[in-house]
Amino acid sequence: MVAALVAVIAALAAVACTPQQEGRIGGDGPAIPGLAAVPPMGWNSWNTFGCGITEQIVRAQADALVSSGLRDAGYKYVIVDDCWAAPQRDASGRLQADPLRFPSGMAALGAYLHERGLLFGIYSGARDKTCTQYQGTYPGATGSGGHEVIDAQTFAGWGVDYLKYDWCSSNTSHDDQVSSFTAMRNALRDTGRRIVFAINPNSGVAGSVPGAQFDWGGTATTTRVTNDVTPAWSTANGPSGYQGIVNIVDAAGPLTARVKPGSFIDPDMLVVGSSGLTAAEQRTQMSMWSMMAAPLIAGNDLTNMSQQTLDTLRNAAIIAIDQDSRVVAGAMVDDDPEVWSRAIGDKGLVISLTNRSDHARTLSVSLGSVGLVGDASVTGVDAWTGRSFTAQHGELSVPVGVHDTAVLEIR
Numbered sequence: 001m002v003a004a005l006v007a008v009i010a011a012l013a014a015v016a017c018t019p020q021q022e023g024r025i026g027g028d029g030p031a032i033p034g035l036a037a038v039p040p041m042g043w044n045s046w047n048t049f050g051c052g053i054t055e056q057i058v059r060a061q062a063d064a065l066v067s068s069g070l071r072d073a074g075y076k077y078v079i080v081d082d083c084w085a086a087p088q089r090d091a092s093g094r095l096q097a098d099p100l101r102f103p104s105g106m107a108a109l110g111a112y113l114h115e116r117g118l119l120f121g122i123y124s125g126a127r128d129k130t131c132t133q134y135q136g137t138y139p140g141a142t143g144s145g146g147h148e149v150i151d152a153q154t155f156a157g158w159g160v161d162y163l164k165y166d167w168c169s170s171n172t173s174h175d176d177q178v179s180s181f182t183a184m185r186n187a188l189r190d191t192g193r194r195i196v197f198a199i200n201p202n203s204g205v206a207g208s209v210p211g212a213q214f215d216w217g218g219t220a221t222t223t224r225v226t227n228d229v230t231p232a233w234s235t236a237n238g239p240s241g242y243q244g245i246v247n248i249v250d251a252a253g254p255l256t257a258r259v260k261p262g263s264f265i266d267p268d269m270l271v272v273g274s275s276g277l278t279a280a281e282q283r284t285q286m287s288m289w290s291m292m293a294a295p296l297i298a299g300n301d302l303t304n305m306s307q308q309t310l311d312t313l314r315n316a317a318i319i320a321i322d323q324d325s326r327v328v329a330g331a332m333v334d335d336d337p338e339v340w341s342r343a344i345g346d347k348g349l350v351i352s353l354t355n356r357s358d359h360a361r362t363l364s365v366s367l368g369s370v371g372l373v374g375d376a377s378v379t380g381v382d383a384w385t386g387r388s389f390t391a392q393h394g395e396l397s398v399p400v401g402v403h404d405t406a407v408l409e410i411r
Helices: 010-015 047-050 055-067 104-115 149-157 174-191 245-258 281-290 307-313 316-322
Strands: 041-044 077-079 120-124 162-166 194-199 223-225 265-266 296-298 332-335 336-342 348-355 361-366 379-383 388-390 397-401 405-410
Touching: 010 348, 041 120, 047 149, 055 077, 055 104, 077 162, 077 379, 104 120, 149 174, 162 174, 174 194, 245 332, 281 296, 281 307, 281 316, 281 336, 281 348, 281 405, 316 405, 336 361, 348 361, 348 397, 379 397, 388 397, 397 405
Parallel strands: 041 077, 041 296, 077 120, 120 162, 162 194, 194 223, 223 265
Antiparallel strands: 332 336, 336 348, 348 405, 361 397, 379 388, 379 405
16 A cells, blocks of 8 residues: 655655755756766776776676676666776877777777667876876876866767766865866866766875865766775775775765755765675665665676676666656665665655664664654565565564665555
8 A cells, every 4th residue: 555655755855954065066057967867877897807907808898788687777887997098198189098908999999888788988087197197006197187178079089978087186175176177077068978977086185085075066977975985894994995885874874965966976886796795785785875876886797797796786676766767865864874765756765774783683764754654554665575564553664684774665
């Protein structure tokens, strides 16, 4: 029976509100007009292949996206991360592909992806060096700082659909970051091609997280609001170090009110398929990224993944929550990090219950805390198991395993 929803939309909007820093940088509209209103989905090369990326690897991963059904599930962006470029620009000052790693060139790679119904993503840096060049692990200085216009034109000419853009500098000047990211945003706009602009203001900056400190929603399509995720449930590294799943959720959670159609907070890539996480922890990452309306960017080896990994990445109910066209991100309920709610569709509601403890528990949510009334008429169906749970005594209660998450669609 359909649940009676009492002022759910207004209640969730109020819950999601969080203090903002000095307005939205770049204005209220989307950074790149004309892109899809929902968060991007795809695959990125860095987590598995790092600087070992090659044309052959990218093509194999793209083929696997198609054959596995992940493309049809929504994962369409294939993003080539750092180390694709030759260490020097060409005689006209343009970026060029490393001739050994990408002998066919980047335009040919883009065409290969487009022919398979995929979209082409590429990487650059906002300063004079990319991250690996800044760290001294890759030769050259081919960042886009000072070359924004020619690089944006080059990317558009290659058929690029997505630009991952790192800061990678110890320079902590907010004004410099605003100037640099705005310059590339404007250059991308001027190409006339709709290119997702995904920025990371945090890379190279020690002791602070500018992506979280400021709302970059008018400057970029997606903004990293944490440092790098690692395949662990939790770490003690702090905001400037590698962070586990719950650390990322706790850092990004207070910022979900920034999410708008075409503008998203980015809690970093999925680590589903990594050996450091249990199956339950991988489900929790997928669940919470979807509750935050975050980009779903896989990073595992798609040519060698288990059925469990594929099933987790391809869960249609979870993806539908992430891609809900209303684009209202979820938020904690009553300041409880284990309980979140998210408004979906015209009058729908999703509740997530995460067991953060080291033993199985039954978790509950008060109907009143999420704007629901009528015990017998309130049923939640878990997106992972398909099991139905009916409210009793003003609460919905669900057994949840260690580090797992139940995601209940209220019906």
